[in-house]
Amino acid sequence: MDFAVNILALGVPFSVALLIASLGEMFNQRAGVFNLGCEGIMAMGAFLGFLAPFLVGRGGPTAEIWNYAGILMAMAAGALMGIFFGLAVVTFRAPQGIAGIGLQMFGVGVAGTFFRHFVGGTQSIPGIPAMPIPLLSKIPVLGPILFSHNPLVYVAFLLPPAAWYVLFKTPWGLRVRASGANPRAADSIGVKVNLVRFQALAVGGALAGLAGAYLSLCQAKMFSDEIIAGRGFIAVALVYFGHWRPLKITGGALLFSLAQALQLAIQGRGINFPYEFAVMLPYVLVIVVLAFSRENLLLGPTALGRPFNREIRT
Amino acid sequence: MPQEIVNRISSLRMEGITKRFPGTLACDDISLSVGEGEILALVGENGAGKTTLMNILMGLYRPDEGRILINGSEVVFRSPNDAFAAGLGMVHQQYMLVANMTVLENIALGYKRAWSPLRVDLEMVRARIGEVADRYGLSVDPDAFVWQLSIGEQQRVELVKTLCLGARFLILDEPTSALTPQETDELIDLLKRMRSELSIIFISHKLHEVKNLSDRVVILRRGSVAFEGSTSEHSPGEIAALMTGREVVLPKNEAPCCEGCEALAIRGLKVRSDRGFLAVDGLDLSICSGEIVGLAGVSGNGQRELAEAINGLRSVEEGEILFFGRDIANLKPGEVIAEGMGYIPEERNTEGIVPPFSMKENFILKDSGDPHYASRSFLRLKEIDRNADRLREEFDIRSPDTRVAAGSLSGGNIQKVILARELSRAPRFLVAVYPTRGLDMGAAEFIHKRLLEKRAEGMGILLVSEELEEVLDLSDRIAVIFKGRIIDTLDRDSADSRKLGVLMAGVKESGDEAV
Amino acid sequence: RMAMIVESTIDDKGWCQSMHDGITAAQKELPGRIEYSYSEKMKPVDAGSAVLQYVSQGYNVIIGHGAQYKNLMLEMAEEYPDVTFVFGTSAEIGPANVFTYMPESEETGYLSGVIAGMTTKSNIVGVVGPVDGGDAARYNRGYVLGAQAVNPGVKVIVAHSGSFGDFVKAGEVAETQIKAGADVLTGSSQQALGALRAVADHRDEPIWWVGQETAQLGIPEGYKCIGASEYNYAAVIVDLVKKLDAGVKGGECIALNFANGGFNFRFNDDLKAMWEGPIEQKISETLAKFRSTPGSIDWSKVDYSKL
Amino acid sequence: MKRFKTLYTAAVILLAALTAALAGALILWTIGADVTRTYSVIAFEPLKNAMQIGEVMIRAIPLTIIALGISVAYRCGIINIGAEGQMSMGILAATAVALAMPDAPRYALLPMALTAGALGGAAWGFIPGVLKARLHVSELLSTVMLNYIAAQFYTFCLRGPMLDPAEITMGSGTPQSMRLTKAIWLDRLVPGTRIHAGVWIALALAFLTWLLLFRTSWGYRMRASGAGERAAKYGGIGVERYLVAAMVISGAFAGLAGAVEISGVHRRAIEGVTSGYGFSAIVVALFGGLHPAGIIPASLFFGMLLVGADMTQRMAGVPANVVTALQGVIILVIVAARMVLENPYLAERVRVRLFGSAEGSGEA
Numbered sequence A: 001m002d003f004a005v006n007i008l009a010l011g012v013p014f015s016v017a018l019l020i021a022s023l024g025e026m027f028n029q030r031a032g033v034f035n036l037g038c039e040g041i042m043a044m045g046a047f048l049g050f051l052a053p054f055l056v057g058r059g060g061p062t063a064e065i066w067n068y069a070g071i072l073m074a075m076a077a078g079a080l081m082g083i084f085f086g087l088a089v090v091t092f093r094a095p096q097g098i099a100g101i102g103l104q105m106f107g108v109g110v111a112g113t114f115f116r117h118f119v120g121g122t123q124s125i126p127g128i129p130a131m132p133i134p135l136l137s138k139i140p141v142l143g144p145i146l147f148s149h150n151p152l153v154y155v156a157f158l159l160p161p162a163a164w165y166v167l168f169k170t171p172w173g174l175r176v177r178a179s180g181a182n183p184r185a186a187d188s189i190g191v192k193v194n195l196v197r198f199q200a201l202a203v204g205g206a207l208a209g210l211a212g213a214y215l216s217l218c219q220a221k222m223f224s225d226e227i228i229a230g231r232g233f234i235a236v237a238l239v240y241f242g243h244w245r246p247l248k249i250t251g252g253a254l255l256f257s258l259a260q261a262l263q264l265a266i267q268g269r270g271i272n273f274p275y276e277f278a279v280m281l282p283y284v285l286v287i288v289v290l291a292f293s294r295e296n297l298l299l300g301p302t303a304l305g306r307p308f309n310r311e312i313r314t
Numbered sequence B: 001m002p003q004e005i006v007n008r009i010s011s012l013r014m015e016g017i018t019k020r021f022p023g024t025l026a027c028d029d030i031s032l033s034v035g036e037g038e039i040l041a042l043v044g045e046n047g048a049g050k051t052t053l054m055n056i057l058m059g060l061y062r063p064d065e066g067r068i069l070i071n072g073s074e075v076v077f078r079s080p081n082d083a084f085a086a087g088l089g090m091v092h093q094q095y096m097l098v099a100n101m102t103v104l105e106n107i108a109l110g111y112k113r114a115w116s117p118l119r120v121d122l123e124m125v126r127a128r129i130g131e132v133a134d135r136y137g138l139s140v141d142p143d144a145f146v147w148q149l150s151i152g153e154q155q156r157v158e159l160v161k162t163l164c165l166g167a168r169f170l171i172l173d174e175p176t177s178a179l180t181p182q183e184t185d186e187l188i189d190l191l192k193r194m195r196s197e198l199s200i201i202f203i204s205h206k207l208h209e210v211k212n213l214s215d216r217v218v219i220l221r222r223g224s225v226a227f228e229g230s231t232s233e234h235s236p237g238e239i240a241a242l243m244t245g246r247e248v249v250l251p252k253n254e255a256p257c258c259e260g261c262e263a264l265a266i267r268g269l270k271v272r273s274d275r276g277f278l279a280v281d282g283l284d285l286s287i288c289s290g291e292i293v294g295l296a297g298v299s300g301n302g303q304r305e306l307a308e309a310i311n312g313l314r315s316v317e318e319g320e321i322l323f324f325g326r327d328i329a330n331l332k333p334g335e336v337i338a339e340g341m342g343y344i345p346e347e348r349n350t351e352g353i354v355p356p357f358s359m360k361e362n363f364i365l366k367d368s369g370d371p372h373y374a375s376r377s378f379l380r381l382k383e384i385d386r387n388a389d390r391l392r393e394e395f396d397i398r399s400p401d402t403r404v405a406a407g408s409l410s411g412g413n414i415q416k417v418i419l420a421r422e423l424s425r426a427p428r429f430l431v432a433v434y435p436t437r438g439l440d441m442g443a444a445e446f447i448h449k450r451l452l453e454k455r456a457e458g459m460g461i462l463l464v465s466e467e468l469e470e471v472l473d474l475s476d477r478i479a480v481i482f483k484g485r486i487i488d489t490l491d492r493d494s495a496d497s498r499k500l501g502v503l504m505a506g507v508k509e510s511g512d513e514a515v
Numbered sequence C: 001r002m003a004m005i006v007e008s009t010i011d012d013k014g015w016c017q018s019m020h021d022g023i024t025a026a027q028k029e030l031p032g033r034i035e036y037s038y039s040e041k042m043k044p045v046d047a048g049s050a051v052l053q054y055v056s057q058g059y060n061v062i063i064g065h066g067a068q069y070k071n072l073m074l075e076m077a078e079e080y081p082d083v084t085f086v087f088g089t090s091a092e093i094g095p096a097n098v099f100t101y102m103p104e105s106e107e108t109g110y111l112s113g114v115i116a117g118m119t120t121k122s123n124i125v126g127v128v129g130p131v132d133g134g135d136a137a138r139y140n141r142g143y144v145l146g147a148q149a150v151n152p153g154v155k156v157i158v159a160h161s162g163s164f165g166d167f168v169k170a171g172e173v174a175e176t177q178i179k180a181g182a183d184v185l186t187g188s189s190q191q192a193l194g195a196l197r198a199v200a201d202h203r204d205e206p207i208w209w210v211g212q213e214t215a216q217l218g219i220p221e222g223y224k225c226i227g228a229s230e231y232n233y234a235a236v237i238v239d240l241v242k243k244l245d246a247g248v249k250g251g252e253c254i255a256l257n258f259a260n261g262g263f264n265f266r267f268n269d270d271l272k273a274m275w276e277g278p279i280e281q282k283i284s285e286t287l288a289k290f291r292s293t294p295g296s297i298d299w300s301k302v303d304y305s306k307l
Numbered sequence D: 001m002k003r004f005k006t007l008y009t010a011a012v013i014l015l016a017a018l019t020a021a022l023a024g025a026l027i028l029w030t031i032g033a034d035v036t037r038t039y040s041v042i043a044f045e046p047l048k049n050a051m052q053i054g055e056v057m058i059r060a061i062p063l064t065i066i067a068l069g070i071s072v073a074y075r076c077g078i079i080n081i082g083a084e085g086q087m088s089m090g091i092l093a094a095t096a097v098a099l100a101m102p103d104a105p106r107y108a109l110l111p112m113a114l115t116a117g118a119l120g121g122a123a124w125g126f127i128p129g130v131l132k133a134r135l136h137v138s139e140l141l142s143t144v145m146l147n148y149i150a151a152q153f154y155t156f157c158l159r160g161p162m163l164d165p166a167e168i169t170m171g172s173g174t175p176q177s178m179r180l181t182k183a184i185w186l187d188r189l190v191p192g193t194r195i196h197a198g199v200w201i202a203l204a205l206a207f208l209t210w211l212l213l214f215r216t217s218w219g220y221r222m223r224a225s226g227a228g229e230r231a232a233k234y235g236g237i238g239v240e241r242y243l244v245a246a247m248v249i250s251g252a253f254a255g256l257a258g259a260v261e262i263s264g265v266h267r268r269a270i271e272g273v274t275s276g277y278g279f280s281a282i283v284v285a286l287f288g289g290l291h292p293a294g295i296i297p298a299s300l301f302f303g304m305l306l307v308g309a310d311m312t313q314r315m316a317g318v319p320a321n322v323v324t325a326l327q328g329v330i331i332l333v334i335v336a337a338r339m340v341l342e343n344p345y346l347a348e349r350v351r352v353r354l355f356g357s358a359e360g361s362g363e364a
């Protein structure tokens, strides 16, 4: 019982960065843009999230504020990078796959470079401490699992329903989905497809930046240029796992992270098989679960990856 | 903006419109005008520039030259929003619907009155749809996903959408190409009634509709106005001649019914649709070699599923499909092809051709392994070239050469590519689904001739069409499909469009309703 | 003229930094003798390019800091007999122009283990490993032996993150172990910082860290670090220069252990209360034993699955 | 008309180069690096002498081979971002063969090891292929995940069954195999460089890929499956089978690249051999227009960038990361510029703006 509670209590915060980043990527893809550069935006977000509290906020009474300033900077930079990416793939219609890899290299490279220049070696910050919710965190099983985390964790778990609402209930969500599924139709009824795509990229970028900032400010409370370590790519993969649906994506992120917590706990219990096989567990599990879930693929963004221009017929 | 407040459009004029695409001059100094309550028909061969011109009017394309005047003053439309605001609305030739959204959502997308920053008031949209549906007698299911709808239903949704948005000036780009005769008649009646409130530009390849509906007609040829005049003063034949520069006579099947062996026999066939219900529900049908059987019916009654099941593209739940005695139900598409089946699919752009492939590559889509085109798996390029040149010549496919991407051809030419491939393979049988949908009269004439020729050579043909004239012209027998079953089969001589129309609505001659 | 090739960066507070610090210390010790250049983030194929380039620029001592460069070093040594190549960890005796070095890290791990075994209240201690190989394998196994030696009932939790650089994951490993009851943790390679950071997050709880690298004492999280060992590569480098001066171009292995001054150990002065008394005494006993009989720990017999 | 075309092309390229240079300079200025020095190192040093050109080539070899495989998959409608993992599996398989038969003669062992490498990669490509064809699992998910799985399996093998015995007795168990027998070494072609006989393999594969894709009915059907899945099915093509086949080929190429890499460069299996080739090769494949004739120059160009990148930290004193950032910028700008060049609509508009609309509007 304790074992299970521990795993759940660990898996929840582990999932946050993936969750936020994949929701961001979901908005990109729903609008029709495939952003493989998520990893790069996360790296920038992690760096900028770290920078403000590191440079100015250290120890002083204003430390807390600088943490949040870092988050805002990370999100702003993420949005900017999204827009920058949009310039290449929306305006100039560059193939999104390569451009995404370009963005990833750019983000990781710039974050690493600036980190080296402005900070030096691996450094830590106090970061944002956990904030158990007063009464709720005392509830036996649910308390540690749901209510004893970092403030950003709570925010992150408000995101999926919010994303669902935005996507399916608001005019903007309607425009995003239409732009990703049939841009020509959307255009013909007055949706500014490319503008919507830019907006979605900005939103997605901001979320990826936030995910990065979560890693550096809340989870690791450090930065080094390897901080993202492929999580951006996993976030992209989780969007496919969740078939572009916020709640299913959340399920995917949780599944992955719980499996992660589980395998670490299993390793710790002393296993008599090579630990590498334990490390593989989350990756295998995600594939297997997806393989056995049936889903109508027609419901996704059918124009994903295709640039749009009114006059150019393809 | 409430559409009631929009100023009346008492006149609309396009002046000197020129639009260039790389390599084509789509519109060349076109001028036309439409008055209040007037219905203008815009006709011309495929690729004449009709759609382009209308897209310019809707703000989708910017003209290179020329200007648009509404009520005498110049307007500049930068996007469809500007055109909507001016009271224009358009039903596009290629349906502009988002397949994975519901009808309701598709309409909500443009119905800005139902928007607040944080919410789309879908109930308001639903009410609006109901209002329009009642007023014009156009019923649609707001909660259906568009991908679940037949093309005819989609066309209706398009119309409802445009009307919901409150157009005062309606542009209809080939709105009837996928409608049944009844639906077409209803639409035309509807449009006639609407003329008290609206001005209309109506594009169609069906000249009797033009004749029936419009006040004036403008004929485009290669991007410029070839003729402009009052409709009542010219017969359809004259208009066709003005359009193509020659006389068009659609051929008729007058040969005696030939006595071939039974080629295709379908018994108790049951097939599910994408939505999961039995779209073909116990269908029986038999067709002989050297016979054309027309399958008439309102689209969405199982035609697509039937054709796909015959060709191995959809699994069969129950029943058998005997093809020259062999049951081909649930065979793979490749195996059905090998049995000697030819198939002209409904979706010409995505199913009938591989769009990025060149025309010549598309010609060998079904024969890439045939020794004629490949020896030991190596493609015989010379042979492929020769074949392509021959077919292009024979079927009069208009393109610079056979290396152009098939997807860049016009719809008519794409249809010819498919037809050329299917007929030149000399199959024993052909399933032809809506083979002339959206084609101009010249192209339709050509295709009809080809089908009749093949019939004379002994090929059996299942001709799926909603166009009664086509069915009546070409078929030896006509089967009417309704809700997945054949409710009656008529001989050519005993059939006429009135009888067929009644049957297509699901009513048997005896008066009782078929289930 | 000396060039170093490292897989990570020279400020990783771990494996690569210790060598870098060693070389710069040796530079100070032997003023004007060493001209030094380094290449970071060297994947195997890039390492080859770097070596070729260094050789063509006239560098005559090339250090590949990691056993993954072994092959490259040996191959290049064949091709360029005039250049001295150095790599570790390895105890192999290479050709005449190859030096190897071998940190016997099980000794440092053992010390950490002794501290952990004596400090733990829950009787559970943790190891956050990167992968089970190389220096980390020796250190971690030494830790297990040390803890068990002073506290036979102790439970050692070993888990690997599977990556040298992913310190976020190392933090996750540490969190998992803390949740499982571990109250003294250690870890090796640069990812260990993530684990230390996770330990430091438990500010007011009695959860402690023992370090593999004294650099960990000086950082803000150092307040959780009871003590740490140190790789004294400066001694190795000075030794190396002397050998070169004496005309020995290779063919030897330089070991690092407490006996030859290759390792040092330091307690955290701010945490006197934690180690004064029996622990301090036990550590000095152990150190004395290491100094008199190096190589006394058989690390290879530790089997994690039997813990 | 012709003159306009040339001018236009030149102008776009110039603008692109300027943009890239400026964006890069911005980063370099921020960290106070020597901008001109950095650029000149990247642009000229890799081609300065035979040794450096050799370094470019040894990177171009795996890039070419993997990119060829990726383009086969891509043409068949499946985006293979799992080459990294497939390459690892190829290395393991080839190593296993070499370790199992230390005394086999060269003519037997080398082909066997290379084949084993290809099979190892093929097996790893088969998985996402089948998952997609049969269970509709997106390859973007499965290949990413399989990369991580392969990485762990790789460490496991090198740490366990394939570990160099010397690492146990004399070392510290660093995950690597022992040095492979000379029988599987690919010859170094030019003394003083590391160029190896893998060049011929890469060239031969480029030719074979071209044959396969554009000259055989197999390739035709693969391309049809990718270019229009629905139409291909309609045309009687067993799309799913070709999908799996394409993934297997793609994996085999990546696996072979791994085998070539260890027998040509490293001569033993160590960690880090794949070093991101799997990802760079995606860029190379798309840069090269998914065509062998484009992939070869693209991989040389990319090899040059990689070597230049590696040199700047030593020769211009900028951290290694800067160059990653610069590469990112270069990729973004080049792909954008290429699309601008290939957009006739834009060219037409510019032409009309500049020269008026009178001429050249008719047939083109």
Ligand SMILES: Nc1ncnc2c1ncn2[C@@H]1O[C@H](COP(=O)(O)OP(=O)(O)OP(=O)(O)O)[C@@H](O)[C@H]1O
Pocket: A310, A311, A312, A313, B021, B022, B024, B025, B026, B027, B044, B045, B046, B047, B048, B049, B050, B051, B052, B053, B093, B410, B411, B412, B440
């Ligand atoms: N987006 C485009 N890009 C390039 N050329 C185009 C484009 N749209 C139209 N054209 C060209 O403009 C011409 C007119 O096309 P348009 O679609 O207006 O024909 P149409 O009269 O509507 O024909 P149809 O009866 O087939 O609908 C075509 O010949 C085509 O070459």
Ligand SMILES: Nc1ncnc2c1ncn2[C@@H]1O[C@H](COP(=O)(O)OP(=O)(O)OP(=O)(O)O)[C@@H](O)[C@H]1O
Pocket: A312, A313, A314, B021, B024, B046, B047, B051, B093, B407, B408, B409, B410, B411, B412, B413, B438, B439, B440
């Ligand atoms: N992307 C394109 N670039 C250039 N020309 C094109 C392109 N797409 C279509 N065309 C040209 O457009 C013309 C027909 O235009 P269009 O696509 O409107 O026909 P369609 O409406 O699809 O066919 P149909 O009228 O038979 O239904 C043809 O001459 C064709 O060559």
Ligand SMILES: [Mg+2]
Pocket: B046, B047, B051, B093, B411, B438
């Ligand atoms: Mg048309």
Ligand SMILES: [Mg+2]
Pocket: B050, B051, B052, B093, B173
């Ligand atoms: Mg048209």
